[in-house]
Amino acid sequence: MPVLDLATTELRALNASLHALDKNGENAEFEVINPRGAHAVAVGIDAPVDVHIKGSVGYYCAGMNETANITVHGHAGPGVAENMMSGKVVIKGDASQYAGATAHGGLLVIEGNASSRCGISMKGIDIVVKGNIGHMSAFMAQSGNLVVLGDAGDALGDSLYEARLFVRGKVKSLGADCIKKDMRPEHIELLGKLLSDAGITDVKPEEFTRYGSARQLYNFNIDNADAY
Amino acid sequence: MCGIVGLFLKDKSLEPQLGTLLSEMLVTMTDRGPDSAGIAIYGADQNNLAKLTIQSPDPETDFAGLTDELRAAGISNASILPKSTHAVITVAADQIDATRKALGELRPNVRVMGTGSVMEIYKEVGLPKDVLERFKISDMSGTHGIGHTRMATESAVTTLGAHPFSTGLDQCLVHNGSLSNHNNLRRELSHQGIHMETENDSEVAAAYLTGEMAKGKNLGEALTSALDDLDGFFTFVVGTKSGFGVVRDPIACKPAVMAETDAYVAFGSEYRALVNLPGIEDARVWEPEPATVYFWEH
Amino acid sequence: MSHKHPVTTPRKSATFDDYTLSEIRRAAATGIYDIRGSGTKRKVPHFDDLLFLGASMSRYPLEGYREKCETSVTLGTRFAKKPIELKIPITIAGMSFGSLSGPAKEALGRGATLAGTSTTTGDGGMTEEERGHSETLVYQYLPSRYGMNPRDLKRADAIEIVIGQGAKPGGGGMLLGQKISDRVAHMRNLPKGIDQRSACRHPDWTGPDDLEIKIQELREITDWEKPIFIKVGGARPYYDVALAVKAGADVIVLDGMQGGTAATQEVFIEHVGQPTLACIRPAVKALQDMGMHRKVQLIVSGGIRNGADVAKALALGADAVSIGTAALVAIGDNDPKWEEDYNALGTTAGAYDDWHEGRDPAGITTQDADLMKRVDPIAAGRRLANYLKVMTLEAQTIARACGKNHVHNLEPEDLCALNIEAAAMAGVPLAGTSWIPGQGGF
Numbered sequence: 022m023p024v025l026d027l028a029t030t031e032l033r034a035l036n037a038s039l040h041a042l043d044k045n046g047e048n049a050e051f052e053v054i055n056p057r058g059a060h061a062v063a064v065g066i067d068a069p070v071d072v073h074i075k076g077s078v079g080y081y082c083a084g085m086n087e088t089a090n091i092t093v094h095g096h097a098g099p100g101v102a103e104n105m106m107s108g109k110v111v112i113k114g115d116a117s118q119y120a121g122a123t124a125h126g127g128l129l130v131i132e133g134n135a136s137s138r139c140g141i142s143m144k145g146i147d148i149v150v151k152g153n154i155g156h157m158s159a160f161m162a163q164s165g166n167l168v169v170l171g172d173a174g175d176a177l178g179d180s181l182y183e184a185r186l187f188v189r190g191k192v193k194s195l196g197a198d199c200i201k202k203d204m205r206p207e208h209i210e211l212l213g214k215l216l217s218d219a220g221i222t223d224v225k226p227e228e229f230t231r232y233g234s235a236r237q238l239y240n241f242n243i244d245n246a247d248a249y
Numbered sequence: 250m251c252g253i254v255g256l257f258l259k260d261k262s263l264e265p266q267l268g269t270l271l272s273e274m275l276v277t278m279t280d281r282g283p284d285s286a287g288i289a290i291y292g293a294d295q296n297n298l299a300k301l302t303i304q305s306p307d308p309e310t311d312f313a314g315l316t317d318e319l320r321a322a323g324i325s326n327a328s329i330l331p332k333s334t335h336a337v338i339t340v341a342a343d344q345i346d347a348t349r350k351a352l353g354e355l356r357p358n359v360r361v362m363g364t365g366s367v368m369e370i371y372k373e374v375g376l377p378k379d380v381l382e383r384f385k386i387s388d389m390s391g392t393h394g395i396g397h398t399r400m401a402t403e404s405a406v407t408t409l410g411a412h413p414f415s416t417g418l419d420q421c422l423v424h425n426g427s428l429s430n431h432n433n434l435r436r437e438l439s440h441q442g443i444h445m446e447t448e449n450d451s452e453v454a455a456a457y458l459t460g461e462m463a464k465g466k467n468l469g470e471a472l473t474s475a476l477d478d479l480d481g482f483f484t485f486v487v488g489t490k491s492g493f494g495v496v497r498d499p500i501a502c503k504p505a506v507m508a509e510t511d512a513y514v515a516f517g518s519e520y521r522a523l524v525n526l527p528g529i530e531d532a533r534v535w536e537p538e539p540a541t542v543y544f545w546e547h
Numbered sequence: 548m549s550h551k552h553p554v555t556t557p558r559k560s561a562t563f564d565d566y567t568l569s570e571i572r573r574a575a576a577t578g579i580y581d582i583r584g585s586g587t588k589r590k591v592p593h594f595d596d597l598l599f600l601g602a603s604m605s606r607y608p609l610e611g612y613r614e615k616c617e618t619s620v621t622l623g624t625r626f627a628k629k630p631i632e633l634k635i636p637i638t639i640a641g642m643s644f645g646s647l648s649g650p651a652k653e654a655l656g657r658g659a660t661l662a663g664t665s666t667t668t669g670d671g672g673m674t675e676e677e678r679g680h681s682e683t684l685v686y687q688y689l690p691s692r693y694g695m696n697p698r699d700l701k702r703a704d705a706i707e708i709v710i711g712q713g714a715k716p717g718g719g720g721m722l723l724g725q726k727i728s729d730r731v732a733h734m735r736n737l738p739k740g741i742d743q744r745s746a747c748r749h750p751d752w753t754g755p756d757d758l759e760i761k762i763q764e765l766r767e768i769t770d771w772e773k774p775i776f777i778k779v780g781g782a783r784p785y786y787d788v789a790l791a792v793k794a795g796a797d798v799i800v801l802d803g804m805q806g807g808t809a810a811t812q813e814v815f816i817e818h819v820g821q822p823t824l825a826c827i828r829p830a831v832k833a834l835q836d837m838g839m840h841r842k843v844q845l846i847v848s849g850g851i852r853n854g855a856d857v858a859k860a861l862a863l864g865a866d867a868v869s870i871g872t873a874a875l876v877a878i879g880d881n882d883p884k885w886e887e888d889y890n891a892l893g894t895t896a897g898a899y900d901d902w903h904e905g906r907d908p909a910g911i912t913t914q915d916a917d918l919m920k921r922v923d924p925i926a927a928g929r930r931l932a933n934y935l936k937v938m939t940l941e942a943q944t945i946a947r948a949c950g951k952n953h954v955h956n957l958e959p960e961d962l963c964a965l966n967i968e969a970a971a972m973a974g975v976p977l978a979g980t981s982w983i984p985g986q987g988g989f
Contacts, residue, residue: 036767058521060760065697065768077534079521081751081764085697096534098520099504100751100764104695117520117536118504119751123692125736136536137501141750142692144736156501156539161746163736180744182737239741240724241579250756250790281756283793400756400793403786427754482753502753518756 028055032062042068044088058098063091069108080117083110086127099136102129105146118155121148124165130219137174140167143184149219159186160196168215170224178232186232187212189224200235250400251412251425252278255486255493255516256526257393257545263512263527268389272381274515274522275396279377281425281518282398285411286380287372289421289488292391294367298326299342302362302370303352304335304408311356312336322351333383334408335362335371342366345418360409360446365419367392367490372411392547395488395516397423404448414455417462419490424451425518426503428481454479458487472496472542486516492546501539508532514545570813581813582721584646584902584912586714586805586849586872591822593805594856596969597962598978601948609947616943617953620867622844623705623774623797626766630774630797631683631705633867634663635939636954637857639931640802640848640871641687641707641778643669645722645731646809646902647875649676651911653924654878656680658931662939667707667869670720670745672734673699680924685776688765690746691720693735701769705798707776708762710787713806713823713849715815716780719745723810726905728914755790762795776800781821781849788833788845798844800869801830805850807872809912810903823849823860825972828959831864840864841955854941861942862957863973877934878927879909885921 025035035053042049050071056062060079063072066089074082077095087106096114105124112120115133122138124146131139131148137155140148143165153171160176162184172190179196185208186199195201204212204227212226254274258264271288305311312331316338319327324344330337340348345364352359363370371384377398381387397412404410413421428434431450434457439445443456457479461471468489475485476499484503487494495516497505508515508523510532517523520534537543559565570581602608609616623630639659644652646669653676659666665683668674672694678684686703688695700706711717722731722743732739752761762775777791778800791799803823808816827847834840847860848869860868872880881889883896888908892899902912910921946954949961963978964970970977971985 032767033771037770040770057524058519060521061764061767064764065701067697077520077524079519080757080760084764085700085768087697096520099757100761103751104692104697106696115534117506118502122751123695125696137539138750142746144692155536160750161744238744239738241742250754252756280759400790402755402790403783425756502748504757 022050022052024052024054026054027057027059027062032059035062036064039063039066039068039070039072039089042066042070044068056095060098063089066091066108077114086110096133097131102127102146105129115152116150120150121146126165128215128218134171140165140184143167147215147218149215149221151221153190156193157196159184159199162186166211166215168212168219168229170221178234180238181232181234183234185211187215187226187229188232189229192230192232195232198235198238199232202231202233204229204231250281250402250427251423252281252398252518252522253395253423253425253484253486253516254278254397254518254522255393255395255488255495257493257514258512259514260512264392265390267391267394269387270526271394271396272387273525274517275377275381275398277522277524278398278518282400283376284399284401284406285372285374285408286377286396286398287370287411287413287423288381288384288386288394288396289363289368289370289413290386290389290391290394291367291419291488291490292369292389295339297342298339299345299364299366300369301338301340301345301348301352301364302335302368303338303359304362304372305356305359306334306408307358308334308336311359315356318355319348319351322355324348324351332371332385334373335384337369361415363413363415363421365490368415368419368421368488370413370415370421372397372413373408374406374411393488393493395421395423395486395493397425402427403450407447409446410449410452412451413488414449414452416455416459416487419488420458420468421488422451422455422458423486424454424483426481426483426498428454428479428483430480434479450481454483454485468494469542469544476540484518489546492544494545495537495543496541497537497539499540505537506534507537508534582723582810582903583813583816583900584807584809584811585816585900586807587817587822588900589817591804592824592966592968592972593822593850594824594859596824596965597859597973597975598965599855599858599862599945599949599961600963602950606950608950609952611947614947614952616946616951618939618943620844620955622776622846622867625797625843626771626795627705627774627797628770628772629704631665631685633665633683635935636861636867636942637662637851637935637938638664638685638846638867638869639666639874640800640806640869641667641669641685641709641712642871642875643671643720643722643809644674644677645669645671645726645735645914647911648913648919648922649674649730650919650922650924651875651878651927652677653680654922654927654931655874656684657924657928658874658878658935659683661928661932662935664935665704668703670722671731672696673703674734678702680928687778689720690749691735692750693720693737697768700765700773703773705774705776706765706769707778707800708758708765708796709778711780711782711802712778712808713780713802713804713820714808715811716782716820717747718811718815719747721745721808721810721903723903723905726903726914731914755794758794774798776846778802780804780806781823781826784821784826785829785833788830789837792834792837792839792843796843798846799830800846800848801826802869803847803849805872806848807875822972823847823851824969827860827863827865828972828974834864841866854938854943855945857938857942858945858954858957859962861954862961863959866955873934874931875911877931878911879922879930880907880911882909885909 064084134152156174176196178199428450844866885908
């Protein structure tokens with residue numbers, strides 16, 4: 022497996038090597054060592070490569086990822102997998118703010134905790150967090166699924182569109198237009214699949230509560246002025 | 250906008266390395282703040298003695314013969330250690346105010362950066378590595394320290410505009426963010442008699458804390474009031490005689506990363522600032538919650 | 548009884564004028580703020596308040612034709628591997644597919660390409676039509692991130708990070724349900740027919756220190772090829788430009804309050820953000836103070852209407868200008884030929900600004916299939932190219948008269964002002980005097 026050492030390789034060269042990969046070829050595997058909190062590691066990849074990052078990364082790791090499988094054996098800074106289109110990103114440690122921000126697809130798994138604004142503006146990504154998430158998570162979340170095994174902070178799902186939120190622990194407070202919803206069989210099935218995709222076998226979908234949009238803010242109404 | 254670092258040592262054997270460790274942390278944050286840098290080092294308590302860190306635009310002229318003149322003015326045991334544009338004047342602990350007054354008369358161009366029994370503040374225009382080298386920070390030892398590197402937002406790039414800003418004896422503040430009601434606050438504080446040198450929003454925050462503590466609050470209470478009275482985006486790290494404090498505004502968009510081991514508690518605007526600390530791979534790394542005051546003390 | 552005594556002439560209030568009275572009645576009836584398109588409609592100091600001095604005993608003009616006056620400009624020389632070369636110093640500003648119809652976007656692309664300049668996507672993402680018809684395409688990166696994706700990022704010619712725009716510095720995009728058609732909804736990942744709520748801050752960074760890291764990410768994703776623009780409204784131009792430079796921008800786009808929007812609150816348009824004229828000198832000074840003038844290019848927009856405006860903006864230090872409203876007028880917006888339709892909507896040609904309603908008689912700011920047909924993209928593209936060429940010729944005419952062989956050689960000293968406000972804002976003397984009011988630092 023090729024090893025790219027960020028202590029001796031320029032970030033630009035590392036990303037350029039990953040961009041040069043053949044999109045149709047066999048799955049390549051890469052190891053990246055000594056990230057030491059560097060930003061923009063493994064961004065803009067559009068080939069089905071497996072990338073193992075040994076250590077903690079800074080901002081925007083796996084930004085705009087398309088089809089790659091990226092694993093961070095450490096913590097991730099703000100904006101991990103932001104605007105991801107497809108593929109899988111796994112963070113073994115914690116993730117900072119804005120994890121999975123505005124992403125369109127793929128699966129983001131955070132085995133530790135995620136910080137505030139997890140899934141902000143999400144547009145189709147599936148995010149599974151084993152630990153807790155911070156305040157203002159799923160702000161303006163348009164579509165996709167956010168699954169949290171731990172607790173959620175203040176203002177969950179503020180100004181939510183059609184994204185689905187599943188929380189197993191406590192929710193400190195709900196944001197504007199975000200309400201508790203029933204878990205129907207199709208949600209149990211969906212959640213079961215998400216947990217399985219994330220490699221989680223020790224919890225059951227029935228242990229989660231579903232949250233979603235009340236859809237009262239979809240068309241402007243002056244009587245909702247307090248929500249703005 | 251800016252980069253902030255802070256280091257509080259639990260393990261005394263690391264004290265000789267405080268300056269070196271903090272310097273490395275600060276240089277890593279250069280991209281966040283290319284304009285100016287500053288650092289506050291909390292050193293050993295010297296019984297019954299106090300320090301004033303002063304700065305002069307014309308150090309050779311201003312520092313020459315200064316101790317003799319201070320002694321002549323009644324500051325009996327004044328001694329001076331010049332360091333480039335700054336100098337540390339050591340006096341008896343009860344003579345800080347008298348020394349300030351004497352300095353004001355003898356050297357009107359000299360600015361007092363900070364006072365206290367253990368704190369020294371150094372700050373200048375320029376890249377962090379140059380500022381740190383100028384003051385030989387990596388040779389310094391101490392129990393804790395905070396540092397800051399600045400990208401000026403709405404005020405000028407000057408020595409006085411650099412952080413830390415001192416808020417009282419052995420206290421100082423660094424700030425990452427942008428306040429939005431600092432002009433009104435500045436006017437109110439000036440009216441209360443608190444003097445500010447710059448148009449800098451961070452200086453207003455420091456002056457605000459000083460003002461609140463003058464009304465009888467302790468630093469923790471003053472920081473809690475700050476959450477109500479200050480508007481805008483902020484992460485504050487405050488140095489005190491015995492430790493440091495951290496507070497983030499309720500929206501908490503500006504970054505803040507903490508790391509703790511048996512040997513230290515560290516703060517950085519980015520995780521990158523912490524990577525050279527000993528034992529960082531096994532440290533507990535977390536982010537402070539918004540609108541919550543945190544303190545670590547010896 | 549009253550007719551026995553003389554009465555005073557009925558007098559309306561300057562403070563509570565007809566427009567204000569109608570707005571109060573409208574607010575009372577509907578309970579919602581007034582939303583409209585376009586930029587400020589109030590009269591504010593602008594380029595018309597400046598004049599060029601021209602040739603004289605001490606300055607000699609260039610002959611036409613043989614003595615060339617160049618107009619080309621290169622954007623993105625600071626960091627990008629592939630800077631953009633434009634034939635003229637006028638670009639087409641960001642306007643979204645969604646606020647504009649598909650044919651309108653195509654017309655803009657065709658016209659810009661004919662004239663040798665660029666267009667810019669807007670708050671909805673890149674369409675195939677625009678990428679196909681616009682040879683040089685700037686891709687906007689906005690707080691909403693609607694439609695943002697790496698494929699479009701990599702096939703764009705430049706990336707424009709939007710902090711704000713002149714019509715609403717601090718406001719996000721606005722698109723109401725009547726314009727969220729199937730296609731728009733799909734591109735923006737929104738339910739059809741709802742009123743779009745937009746973020747006003749970027750989701751994954753706040754502040755120039757974090758913007759610097761975001762710019763690094765975008766450069767890494769695109770292998771450092773594309774120029775990165777930063778667009779700001781007319782808020783604090785000196786500091787905004789300094790911070791944009793520190794954050795790592797290649798190009799800065801500065802949009803004054805005359806700059807249009809497809810839809811926002813009227814109160815935002817008229818009462819937030821400075822006039823374009825007030826923004827240029829502080830912006831240029833910031834670049835000069837940092838030794839970055841001409842190294843980080845400055846594009847000015849907001850009320851650019853003719854070659855004189857182009858020449859004046861360049862004389863004050865801009866590298867190029869951008870047009871939005873003017874481009875729409877060139878392709879048919881507010882044309883009197885639709886006067887009956889404007890009347891039916893309760894307005895008249897030249898005043899129509901309810902673009903958010905999606906019923907545009909000109910077929911430009913609409914998603915209605917029938918109205919859209921009123922724009923023939925090829926003919927409209929030709930009209931835009933004609934207009935751009937006229938503006939360029941006008942700017943060259945002025946520059947030649949001032950003795951310049953490149954429009955970039957125009958200087959503030961080529962100008963004077965007709966009134967004190969314009970003199971102070973532009974930093975040029977009041978005509979007939981050597982007085983520049985307000986000199987005393989920014």
